[in-house]
Amino acid sequence: MGTLQLEVVTPDKTVVSAEVEMVVCPGVEGEFGVLPQHVSMLSALKTGDLRYRANGKDENVFISGGFADVNNDVLTVLAESAELARDIDAARAQAARERAEKRLAAHDDSIDQARAEAALQRAIVRLQIAQLG
Numbered sequence: 001m002g003t004l005q006l007e008v009v010t011p012d013k014t015v016v017s018a019e020v021e022m023v024v025c026p027g028v029e030g031e032f033g034v035l036p037q038h039v040s041m042l043s044a045l046k047t048g049d050l051r052y053r054a055n056g057k058d059e060n061v062f063i064s065g066g067f068a069d070v071n072n073d074v075l076t077v078l079a080e081s082a083e084l085a086r087d088i089d090a091a092r093a094q095a096a097r098e099r100a101e102k103r104l105a106a107h108d109d110s111i112d113q114a115r116a117e118a119a120l121q122r123a124i125v126r127l128q129i130a131q132l133g
Contacts, residue, residue, distance in 0.1 A: 002036035004073040006052055008061055008082050015082040016052070016061060023052040023075055025068050040071045047122055049129050050077065060085040062129045064122055085133025088126050097123035 006023055008016035023034045026048025045068055050061040066079035100120035103111050 008077045088130035090130040093126040
């Protein structure tokens with residue numbers, strides 16, 4: 001069946017660079033899969049779980065938004081932030097969740113609601129993915 005090259009990159013580092021059999025991305029319009037010989041495409045991504053299979057083993061990566069570009073058997077994911085499931089600090093994610101919940105519960109007009117809700121969503125997803133690692 002073949003493989004494709006997966007590159008998950010943030011502004012700071014390359015999180016994944018691997019030959020993979022398949023990838024499932026959290027697109028803004030819903031999840032989508034990428035297999036070898038996939039047609040060229042560009043898609044916006046939402047915060048979520050990027051899953052891939054390499055050497056028969058499934059892996060999970062937390063990504064916080066970004067874009068996926070498929071071209072010539074290379075899937076490049078440009079993410080705002082990304083972490084392998086096994087690298088997620090669950091205690092830190094739990095603390096971030098609690099901070100965001102407190103901000104939202106305070107109903108303080110000086111707090112950016114959308115930003116607090118996004119922080120809460122990121123923390124929840126990170127915790128879910130950490131359990132998979």
